[in-house]
Amino acid sequence: MKDLYTFDLTVESAVETYRDVAAAYSAFFSDLKLPVLVAEASSGDMGGEHSHEYHLSHAIGEDTVAACSNCGYSANDEVATARSFWLPEGVFTPSNFGLWRGITKDRTRLVNVWYPRLAGESSSDDGWNIHAVKSVVPELDNSVRDTEALWKEAVHQAQGQKGKLRLVNVIDSRLLGAFENLMEHLPLLPSGLNIDHIPQTWITETPAGQDLNLLRIMDGDGCPRCETGTLEVHRALELGHTFLLGTRYSVPLEATVALPQNPKVQVPVQMGCFGIGVSRILGAVAEQLVDDKGLNWPRAIAPFEVIVIPSSGVNEQTLEFYDSLTKRDGVATGLDVVLDDRKEAFGWKMQDADMTGYPVVIVLGRAWRERGECEVQCRRLSVKENVKSEDVPRYVTALLERL
Structure with missing residues (x-):
């Protein structure tokens, strides 16, 4: 870090x-x-x-x-x-209400999250936004998986302690009117765990006083x-x-x-x-740019920008070409180049270059020996081109500017 x-x-x-x-x-x-x-x-x-x-x-x-x-x-x-939207006008029924239950960390408040269940939506709980709920009930313990079991235990422990437990209804602002009309038909408390005269709190807006949108973006x-x-x-x-x-x-x-x-x-x-x-x-x-051949490093963080791979070993002409990539008329070209002079087979070197992820690969093969042309490869840009030796620095620089 x-x-x-x-x-x-x-x-x-x-x-x-x-x-x-x-x-x-x-x-x-x-x-x-x-x-x-x-x-x-x-x-x-x-x-x-x-x-x-x-x-x-x-x-x-x-x-x-x-x-x-x-x-x-x-x-x-x-x-x-997200930009606020209002639900289609029509008759609301309890089936239009999605419900998720939670409990606070001190186990004294049962939290009902009421969110719109849109037409065609499944009854799963993944349509609501936990972050929106936490913004209005920061004490919510969203790590709990069996809320009803903990609430049952809290009810048992609170017997005889009037006012210790509370019910918190977090209501998406778009449901407020319908909630008021249908409240007696909604399961405010878990079945079999009703408590007489439990104090209730309604939360229908954000701490900043804006409409409360509980749907997941x-x-x-x-x-x-x-x-x-x-x-x-x-x-x-x-x-x-x-x-x-x-x-x-x-x-x-x-x-x-x-x-x-x-x-x-x-x-x-x-x-x-x-x-x-x-x-x-x-x-x-690495994860973003990997393909079936290996890594593909961006120019900015590649170990080297260019690797030169001669097909038949390193000789004086190879070294002269390498020097021409790094310096021109005694002035550095700005290219970051490595020459693969390891005593390994040509095919092994090519495969290793692909796995390592050099942005540009220059192959000195038969065309270079016979006509002075190099094969310039750039896997990310799908480039494989024969280029005259004297044009390679300019050609490679243009490729690197795109990487």
Whole structure:
């Protein structure tokens, strides 16, 4: 992990530093020429005011990111939202209500999550968004699998303790009117575990006072930032994370500095925290670009940009050609080249080059010996071309600019 911590005097300078580092991160990931998403994210246990994650879109990813097709909005599913939509008008019945039950960590509150069950949707529980529920009931213990068993135990232990247990109904805002009308027909409590006069709490909006959308974000949902874009949901691998911490740690640690214009006044430093998973990047990029022949490293992180493989061993002409790739008229060409001079069979060397994942392979074979032409290969770009020796540096440079 590459870690960076920043310390600023004011909120304004801390925000500017955060933007500068974010721009550097974006430039770094841009060099990889891969679909890296910069997603708004939850600060989680780190705390702070702003947070962004850098993700590589891939089917094996452990994270979920929603990205707009139009405006560039992108967010981790912990904080992602979709443009509000209202349900078709009609007569609601209890079958239109999806229900998931949970319990708080102190085992004193049963949490009913009521979400819309759309036409044609199965009765499975995967249509609701756990992050939306946690945002309004942070004490929810979402690790529990058998809620009713724990609630039954809580009811037994609370006998004779009036008011200890509570029922929390978390209701998608679109269901509120129907919920009020149908409440007596809905299973507010598990069968056989009814409690007389249990206090109830209704939660129907976000902490910011906005409509509460409990549905899981799906492909095609409307973007919350623009009027025309739709969201695409990606599985993704997290490569980096940035946090604008503010005074989250400097205040409790009493990390203060004197103001330049008034040394007698001490203020807490404004902090930022930034990290890139170096080893995660290597693994993620390898997984993203691997094919049936081997790895395919981007130019920016390849062990070498170019490998030269002579088909019949290394001689003086081979070394002269290698030198012409790295220097021209005594000036470095900028190409990062390695010559495979190992005493192995030509076929073995070619297979090894494919497995290693060099961006460009130059083969010095019969055409080179007879006509001074090299075979230039680039697997990622599906290139296999015979090029005159004197044109190779320019041709290879053009290929590398695309990788």
